[in-house]
Amino acid sequence: MADKNKGLGREFFKGIIKENPVLVMLLGMCPTLAVTTQAVNGIGMGLATTFVLLGSNIVVSLLRNVIPDKVRIPSFIVIIASFVTLIGFLLEGFVPSLYDSLGIYLTLITVNCIIFGRAEMFASKNKVLPSILDALGMGLGFTLALFLMGSIREIIGSGQWMGFTIPGISSNPMLIFIMPAGGFFVLGVIIAAVNKLANRKPPAELGCGGCEGCPNASKCGGNGGNEE
Amino acid sequence: MKEMMVILLSAMLTDNFVLAKFMGICPFLGVSKKFDSAFGMGAAVTFVILCATVVTYPIHHGILVPNGLAYLDTVIFILVIALFVQLVEMILKKSIPALYKSLGVYLPLITTNCAVLGSAVLNIDNDYTFIQSIVNSIGAGLGFMLALIIFSGVRKKMEYADIPETFKGVPATLIAASIVSVSFMGFSGLFS
Numbered sequence: 001m002a003d004k005n006k007g008l009g010r011e012f013f014k015g016i017i018k019e020n021p022v023l024v025m026l027l028g029m030c031p032t033l034a035v036t037t038q039a040v041n042g043i044g045m046g047l048a049t050t051f052v053l054l055g056s057n058i059v060v061s062l063l064r065n066v067i068p069d070k071v072r073i074p075s076f077i078v079i080i081a082s083f084v085t086l087i088g089f090l091l092e093g094f095v096p097s098l099y100d101s102l103g104i105y106l107t108l109i110t111v112n113c114i115i116f117g118r119a120e121m122f123a124s125k126n127k128v129l130p131s132i133l134d135a136l137g138m139g140l141g142f143t144l145a146l147f148l149m150g151s152i153r154e155i156i157g158s159g160q161w162m163g164f165t166i167p168g169i170s171s172n173p174m175l176i177f178i179m180p181a182g183g184f185f186v187l188g189v190i191i192a193a194v195n196k197l198a199n200r201k202p203p204a205e206l207g208c209g210g211c212e213g214c215p216n217a218s219k220c221g222g223n224g225g226n227e228e
Numbered sequence: 229m230k231e232m233m234v235i236l237l238s239a240m241l242t243d244n245f246v247l248a249k250f251m252g253i254c255p256f257l258g259v260s261k262k263f264d265s266a267f268g269m270g271a272a273v274t275f276v277i278l279c280a281t282v283v284t285y286p287i288h289h290g291i292l293v294p295n296g297l298a299y300l301d302t303v304i305f306i307l308v309i310a311l312f313v314q315l316v317e318m319i320l321k322k323s324i325p326a327l328y329k330s331l332g333v334y335l336p337l338i339t340t341n342c343a344v345l346g347s348a349v350l351n352i353d354n355d356y357t358f359i360q361s362i363v364n365s366i367g368a369g370l371g372f373m374l375a376l377i378i379f380s381g382v383r384k385k386m387e388y389a390d391i392p393e394t395f396k397g398v399p400a401t402l403i404a405a406s407i408v409s410v411s412f413m414g415f416s417g418l419f420s
Contacts, residue, residue, distance in 0.1 A: 188402030
């Protein structure tokens with residue numbers, strides 16, 4: 001029993017640091033860069049994605065013996081897109097300000113590789129409880145990464161943080177940090193810092209985060225589309 | 229005509245899908261190592277974005293809106309795109325094997341490229357007409373291709389650069405992308 005609990009705990013905690021979807025596995029870069037001009041948006045995007053991830057992981061895990069292998073990709077896509085539509089309605093109704101600031105990126109949660117990757121790699125092979133913990137851990141890791149990115153960009157780029165004004169910076173903020181270029185820069189530096197702290201070799205040159213869990217791995221031949 | 233040019237050029241340059249809207253970052257970082265693959269991916273994405281718009285626009289305005297089903301946009305669009313990518317792959321394989329050989333490896337990767345779904349949704353959100361949507365999609369695709377090709381040149385140079393150990397790989401690529409993005413900021417305000 002103790003072993004089992006340890007296993008379940010691991011499913012939860014692995015997503016937060018060791019296998020952090022953004023900073024270590026390099027998945028879901030588009031929303032990470034796009035919505036993190038403010039820390040609040042980062043949290044909102046993170047929680048919305050966690051909701052979709054949780055929902056899709058539960059449903060995929062429940063249906064894992066029902067969905068035929070051949071049509072699993074379209075099935076997963078439909079499940080994910082349904083939950084995205086649902087969270088869209090919920091946010092529009094209850095948090096319209098967040099709905100407006102996330103804009104089109106809310107719809108684009110559908111094509112976030114984290115969600116598809118977890119459905120393909122984890123939920124379609126595991127029972128419901130581990131899948132729930134996996135989704136919560138991964139979602140929390142994603143939210144934390146987005147919050148970190150958003151905080152750095154908001155503090156340096158606009159001199160504010162979660163509604164507080166930061167003295168010293170707010171009079172003369174470095175605007176470039178809330179522009180697209182600043183997003184690339186901050187993410188690059190954070191990933192380098194994570195590499196340094198983890199003291200490990202830098203990840204392979206693969207923007208898609210490797211072929212594990214990639215629906216197209218069998219077709220692209222395992223080199224990320226780079227024909228050698 | 230002038231309006232069309234503004235839509236085309238602003239989708240390509242000022243609102244570049246990759247460098248200003250952050251759509252399609254995965255292929256941008258993954259497939260931009262060599263000029264050939266950057267060009268192939270760019271061409272394939274342009275083609276699929278254009279086709280996806282041609283298909284999703286009539287579906288939205290002809291079927292979903294009259295029946296009050298517009299909230300199904302996301303579900304239907306992504307399904308249509310996934311089916312369409314599969315279809316294009318099959319048709320190319322049968323009828324134009326040469327083109328399939330050069331685009332083939334990129335086609336399956338495109339389903340999960342947010343630029344395709346993004347441009348389909350943006351065309352609807354911006355209330356573009358059919359012609360405007362098509363022009364916008366072509367601009368988005370060409371802008372994607374332009375960013376990939378420029379960036380493949382930058383990365384070629386980076387291969388000879390002496391990069392600190394911790395920054396090797398993805399971090400250095402992201403910082404280079406940041407600099408390319410700064411250069412695209414020069415276009416802002418061009419069509420306002």
